[in-house]
Amino acid sequence: MNQYINDVLNGKTESYRLLVRQLAPSLRSYLSGRLSDFHLVEDLSQEIFITVYQSLEKFDPKYDFRSWFFTIARNKLNSHLRKVYSKKSMKFAFEEEIQNLVAEVCDDDPQREGKLEHIQSCVAKLPEDALELIKSRYYTNETVISLAERLNSTENAISSKLFRIRKNLKDCLSAELIGHE
Structure with missing residues (x-):
């Protein structure tokens, strides 16, 4: 080179x-x-x-x-x-992500706003380490790189964990919403 x-x-x-x-x-x-x-x-x-x-x-x-x-x-x-x-606060970004999850589950359900309690229920079911990771990433704007360094992990591992947490939330929402119809 x-x-x-x-x-x-x-x-x-x-x-x-x-x-x-x-x-x-x-x-x-x-x-x-x-x-x-x-x-x-x-x-x-x-x-x-x-x-x-x-x-x-x-x-x-x-x-x-x-x-x-x-x-x-x-x-x-x-x-x-x-x-x-x-351009947007990370709290808004996290809420937007959750609303996107709800939108995927509910599509054009006019009762989507009423489903927020189900979101809170699903978030409450997260293990403490998953909840901490979500808060650090989406509420305090900590980068994946910084999280990896702080948690002695790799960026790919942190990205994968965040993906799995979002998927678990989506799955939980699907189950919660189907169970309450």
């Missing part, structure tokens, strides 16, 4: 295209693990590659290029997530 970098710095822009070709699959995989929108992954990938290209002169070849590259990628991703989450 260092040869590609030297070539780019010496005006051979075709070498950057080769560098992009090598790094793109890893970058997309990294971003896809944190973002659910394919188009957003593509857009952010392009933005990252542009930033890396513009910053290439700052790269110190005594360090690992991939580490430098993914540091830029992580910073861009975190910046994007801060922008998205600063």
Whole structure:
């Protein structure tokens, strides 16, 4: 990779295209693990590659290029997530997620608002660690990365746990709502 970098710095822009070709699959995989929108992954990938290209002169070849590259990628991703989450409070985001779960279960049920007590019942059934994880992620805006570090886990493990918690809530809602019809 260092040869590609030297070539780019010496005006051979075709070498950057080769560098992009090598790094793109890893970058997309990294971003896809944190973002659910394919188009957003593509857009952010392009933005990252542009930033890396513009910053290439700052790269110190005594360090690992991939580490430098993914540091830029992580910073861009975190910046994007801060922008998205600063537009709405995390409490609202959590409530919105729960309402989306209700919407999936109830579709266009006009009594959807009355189903909130079922949501509270399902949330109350969560184990303490799951409830703490949900609160940390959605109420206090703690990132998956930060949760992983704090809980001595991996980002993938935390994302998977959050997914399973949301699925359990959805399943509980389905059972609660079917049982009360």
